[in-house]
């Protein structure tokens with residue numbers, strides 16, 4: 001990739017972008033805004049507006065309870081099958097349900113129970129806090145009978161495959177990590193770690209929240225046991241849209257959910273009083289799913305399928321490589337450090353820039369420059385590059401506005417105290 005740092009060059013890259021047309025499929029009420037937070041909350045597909053209205057009016061308004069039989073009951077699996085295509089899984093291996101955290105809990109407990117004679121649960125300190133809280137909670141309710149091992153990333157950015165592999169032994173019940181970590185964007189080698197875990201008899205549970213829709217995920221090819229992920233980030237499912245879970249086919253009859261709800265029963269509408277777990281992925285459902293937001297989210301998934309993961313990943317790599325080239329020329333001289341890996345093969349689709357004044361620079365970007373990044377403690381300005389709709393000019397504008405904030409010292413007017421939501 002070239003190191004031409006002019007805005008005209010960014011425009012020419014946009015002209016040549018095969019995904020260019022998809023920008024017009026996304027709602028944009030403020031073209032001067034540079035939205036770099038698609039990895040936290042994806043933008044609104046225009047079609048979702050119409051679909052949401054239809055779902056509310058037709059399914060809720062007109063069909064009412066008849067919609068359960070028409071489409072609601074099947075929706076978790078119908079949409080799960082679509083998500084399966086984005087993550088290299090098969091039909092019947094993915095279900096939409098609950099939040100990511102709840103799904104993590106269900107699958108972690110299931111794995112710990114399957115490997116009950118083993119003590120170790122392995123994760124890392126790059127993981128999303130909720131994932132770690134959930135594991136602490138599991139162990140707490142198991143009388144702290146397990147040993148939670150949290151691998152430490154010395155540089156705060158990455159843990160090598162070897163470092164992780166060295167921790168996994170015959171006493172390991174479960175290895176659970178984020179495929180792409182939320183701060184630095186470091187991407188694990190899922191295949192190598194899964195393979196090693198299996199050699200030692202451990203199960204793996206991958207959190208795909210920052211990976212699905214952004215990078216290549218091949219769960220079947222990598223022989224992954226369990227996975228979960230978000231739909232409101234790169235899949236553009238909308239705020240609070242439910243998450244998904246994946247359980248490999250051959251594990252589905254052995255593994256049990258720790259939450260025995262009626263939607264996980266063989267026949268929820270038989271109202272039988274004794275729980276009989278469904279013989280398939282449905283056993284990991286709990287109770288009534290959020291049918292409105294789940295089906296609104298389906299529109300975002302359809303859009304991703306239409307574009308195709310290969311093309312999305314290709315653009316994601318090009319966007320982040322371009323952003324790093326601009327970083328080297330324009331931001332490194334201003335005291336920024338790159339908080340993300342340089343190798344494309346170990347990088348997801350978001351990039352962190354670190355700066356001692358990161359928090360105040362981030363605020364100035366939002367309030368003075370109409371850029372929406374987000375801030376992750378202690379000093380990361382995190383920028384999501386969403387291949388579906390982020391343009392090269394967005395990337396250029398983002399870097400240019402950061403330069404203006406720092407060289408004009410605009411950030412100095414903000415206090416160093418943190419706001420509650422960043």
Ligand SMILES: *Cc1c(COP(=O)(O)O)cnc(C)c1O
Nearest residue numbers: 099100101128178182207209210
């Ligand atoms: C976004 C994210 C979550 C969010 O969990 P919810 O329970 O859906 O709020 C969990 N884990 C990771 C790694 C994430 O990136």
